[in-house]
Amino acid sequence: MPSAKSILAASSDVPTLASAKEIDPTADALVVGLVGGDEVEVVSSVLPSAALDEIAAAARALKASAKVGKVTALSVRAEGVPPVVFAAGLGDAISDVTNEDLRQAAGSAARAARGHGNVVFVLAPAGDGKERIPEAAEVALGAGLGGFGALKVSGSGEESDNATDSFAILGAAAEDIERATAIAESVAATRDFINTPPNLLYPETFAARAAELAEAVGVTAEILDDQALRDGGFGGIVGVGQGSTRPPRLLRLTYAPKSEGPTVALVGKGITFDTGGISLKPAAGMEQMTMDMGGAASVIGTVLAAARLGVGVNVTATVPMAENMPGGNSYRPGDVLTMYGGRTVEITNTDAEGRLILADAIVRACEDNPDYLIDTATLTGAQMVALGMRTPGVMGTADFRGRVAALSKEVGENAWEMPLPEELREGLDSKVADMVNSASSRWGGMLVAGLFLREFVSEDLPWAHIDVAGPAFNTGGAWGYYPTGATGVPLRTMLAVLEDVAAKG
Structure with a gap:
């Protein structure tokens, strides 16, 4: 485990993924799928009949559940099968299994199998494994996401328990493994940023580490420091950040694989810690505000994934970073800030700070004349009230909002379209400025x-604006391919949009 000094330069443990055409009997563990109700069945066309019978008998004896996300560890003694078998639920019937079921089952099994070493996944429901099984790509992705092991600050130098895990996916092709690895590692980088303690991750270190990761995959990075932000008129970012002794930054990333064609602009909220400022938050649960830069982290991770996968669309990312503190120089309720671009905003609540730094970044992003714009943020507690902890809310222009939500459902992040009712706009009117925050x-x-x-x-x-106040950070127990803590949502949604734009314009 990395020390406090090295955690920003470290990468979390992600299992090594590999393709497999047959079950290695010398492997340390095996993952199989279960379907059915009271009488569960093992899903496999490659296991010997004797092994199938033994695994099924063991699963029934332990009353193993076939519910998606449930995993039961079994000990078996069958020829040609590793001694430890993880039986992962796939639902009631094989005909009803979806891609997301496969991802969730593989992720749950990966969490259970961490620390076991070499593990073979036999979850794809068709084929003999010697030829590519399309569904195996989903298994690989779920296993990669679920096998994530969060970094911890430690002085011991010990390795975490899944540092040497290797997951072989039966029926996956080399390109499936490459894609799953690129996405899983980009999501891991996103989760690492969010999970890093705020005394270690603040605007200066956040921007520097993100730029380092971006430049390593051929993405151009530019960082504006606090003086450049003041000189440039970024009143929202400067105003929010002025109460902290650790000044704000604006990170710009450019991935440009095409000489022409559409450009997608991404913007993410990067509040590295949010006390609420003068409008101070309650103490209970404030430690979770280390995740208030989840939007920024997911935007950075999306660009990393796009570059690694060679997605054929130009991407610019504008990522504002600030720490919202109640210092002696903090902005106050009643202040009027002049935003980048000239619009003025009366401050009525310093805990509504994310929209202020996003506004500056959105105006800057629009100066590049992109064809599409997505911004994302852990923006409002109202998102959790309306949609719960796992469902992002998507607002914006109607057609694009719907496109983003539909793609989000395909990848399993399940964003939901929300309206922008015009009658609510009058609540933002101000008597002393262009609007209130x-x-x-x-x-x-x-x-x-x-x-x-x-x-x-x-x-x-x-x-499209994606509010991920709940989905970006899991405060409960791990489930599916999501750990406790940072989830990486909505990286895969934004990546899906980039790939869709590359394919369709």
Whole structure:
């Protein structure tokens, strides 16, 4: 485990993924699928019949569940089969198994199998494994995401328990493994950023480490420091960050594989710690505000994944970073900030800070004349009230908002379309500035935040805002391919949009 000094330069443990055409009997463990109700069955066309019978008997004896996400560890003594078998639920019937079921089952099994060494996954429901099974790509991705082992700050120098794990996926092709590895490692980098303690990850270190990772995969990075932000008129970022002794930054990433064609602009909220400022948050649970830069982390991770996969679309990322602290120089309720681009905002709540730094970044991103814009943030508690802890809310221009939500459902992040009701806009009117940053009404807080951001988006630009206040950080137990702590949502949604734009324009 890395020390406090080295954690920013470290990478979390992600299992090595490999393809397999047959079961290695010398492997340390095997993952198989279960379907059925009271009488479960093992899903496999490659295991010997005697092994199938033994595994099924052991699963039934232990009353193993075939519910997706449930995993039961079995000890078997069958020829040609590793001694430890993890039986992962796939649902009631093999005909009903979806790609997301496969990903969730593989992720749950990967978490259970961590530390076992060489593990063979036999989860794809068709084929003999000697030829490519398309569903095996989903198994590989779920295993890669689920096998993540979070970094911890330690002075012992010990390795974590899955540092040497290797997951062989029966029926996966080399290209499936390459893709799953690139996505899993990009999600891991995102999770690492979010999980890093805020005394170690603050605007200066966050921007520097992100730039280092980006440049390693051929992405151009530019960092504006606090003086450049003041000189450039980034009033939202400067205002939010001025209460901290650790000044703000603006990171710009450019991935440009095409000389022409569409450009997608990404913007992510990077509040490295949020006390609420003068409008101080309650103490209970404030330690979780280390995750308030989840939007920024996922945008950075998306660019890393796009570059590694060679996605054929140009991408610019504009990532504002600040720490919202109640220092002697903090911005106050009643202040008026002049945002980048000239619009003025009356501050009514310093805990509505994310939209202020996003607004600056959105205006800057729009100066590049992109064809599409996505911004994402852990923006409002109202998102969790409306949609719970696992469902992102998507607002924006109708057609693009719907496209983003549909792609999010395909990859399993399950974003949900939300409206921007015009009658709520009047709540942002100000008597002393162009607008206020937080409406006085408690109703529709997520939608009001979306309306605020819309004011800074160029007219007629297809735009989507993804609120991930709940989904970006799992405060409960691990499930499926999601660990406790940072999840990496909505990286895979944004990557899916980039690939869709590359394919369709």
